Amino acid sequence: EPEVTQTPSHQVTQMGQEVILRCVPISNHLYFYWYRQILGQKVEFLVSFYNNEISEKSEIFDDQFSVERPDGSNFTLKIRSTKLEDSAMYFCASSEMDRGEKLFFGSGTQLSVL
Amino acid sequence: DAKTTQPPSMDCAEGRAANLPCNHSTISGNEYVYWYRQIHSQGPQYIIHGLKNNETNEMASLIITEDRKSSTLILPHATLRDTAVYYCIVRPGGSQGNLIFGKGTKLSVKP
Numbered sequence: 001e002p003e004v005t006q007t008p009s010h011q012v013t014q015m016g017q018e019v020i021l022r023c024v025p026i027s028n029h030l031y032f033y034w035y036r037q038i039l040g041q042k043v044e045f046l047v048s049f050y051n052n053e054i055s056e057k058s059e060i061f062d063d064q065f066s067v068e069r070p071d072g073s074n075f076t077l078k079i080r081s082t083k084l085e086d087s088a089m090y091f092c093a094s095s096e097m098d099r100g101e102k103l104f105f106g107s108g109t110q111l112s113v114l
Numbered sequence: 115d116a117k118t119t120q121p122p123s124m125d126c127a128e129g130r131a132a133n134l135p136c137n138h139s140t141i142s143g144n145e146y147v148y149w150y151r152q153i154h155s156q157g158p159q160y161i162i163h164g165l166k167n168n169e170t171n172e173m174a175s176l177i178i179t180e181d182r183k184s185s186t187l188i189l190p191h192a193t194l195r196d197t198a199v200y201y202c203i204v205r206p207g208g209s210q211g212n213l214i215f216g217k218g219t220k221l222s223v224k225p
Contacts, residue, residue: 004157033212035158043158043201045212056212091157101148101207105157 002026004106006092012112013082021077021109023092032075033093033103034067036060043091049075082113117141118202123220126196132189134219136202139183146207147178149187150215153198158215161187161200165207192223 005024013019025032034046047057049067066078075094079086089110093103119137126132138147148163162169162176164185169176175188189196201218 035213037155042217043152043213043215045214048212058212089155093157101146101163101205102160103150103158103213105159107157108155 002104004092004094004104006090006106006109008109009107010110010112012114015084015113016081019079019082019111021079021090021092021111023075023077023106024073025075025092025094026104027073029094029096029104031055031095032067032069033095034077035091035093035105036088037091037108038085038088046077046090079111082111084113087111087113117204117214118216120200120202120216120219122217123222125222125224126189126192128194128223128225129191132187132192132196132221132223134187134189134200134202134221135184136187137184138202138204141182141204144206145204147176147182147185148203148205148213149174149176150201150203150213151198152201152218153195158201158213192221194223194225197221197223 007022032049037043045058047061048055064080068076089108091105091108093105095103146163146165149161150158152158162174164176178185199218199220201215
C-alpha cells in the first residue's frame, strides 16, 4: 500500500534555530496536512494545504510556522525560531480529493528542542 | 473540543471480539463517525467511517445506533497487534476540515 514518508525520523535542534520537516505525500493525493502530538497529549491539527495554499489552520499555527510544496512531491513544515514547547511528534498526512475523509498519516518526525 | 466520549481504557483477550463504544449525543445530520487508531506513537491509521448504516471492511465493523447518538467499533478477532489507542471522531462528510482527536480508548489485547 502507498504510504506517506517523513524525514528525518528524529530531529534535535537548539532553541531559536530554524527547522524544516519534510514529507512526501502519496503521489495522487491533493490535500496535505500537518498535525503534532506533544508527549502524552492529544494529536492536534496544525494546518491543511490544497492547491498551493493553506485551506485551514489552527491557533497553534502562528507566524513561526510555514508550509510549502516546493516541488511536485515534497511538502514541508518550517518552524522559523524553535521554542522548547515546539518539542513534539509532527505527523504529515495526505488525502485524495474525492476521499477527504480518509487521511493517510506518516510515521512522524520527533522534534526535540533543547 | 472533541464531540465524542469514549472510555479511557479497555482490555480484550486475544482472539476475542473487541467492542469499543463511543457516545456522540450531539451529532448533527451531516456528520459522519470516523474511527482511527494510533499504535504506540505511530501516525494515526484510518479504520472505518459511516453515516447511519452499519459498515464493514477488512479491518473492522462499525455499528451506529438508529438515533446516531452512539456507535461501536468491532474488531472481530483481536490480535496483540491491535493494541493501540482508538479514536472516535465526528466530522462533516466530504469536508477537508481538520480531524479533532480526543483522548481515545487505550485497547490492550492480552494473550
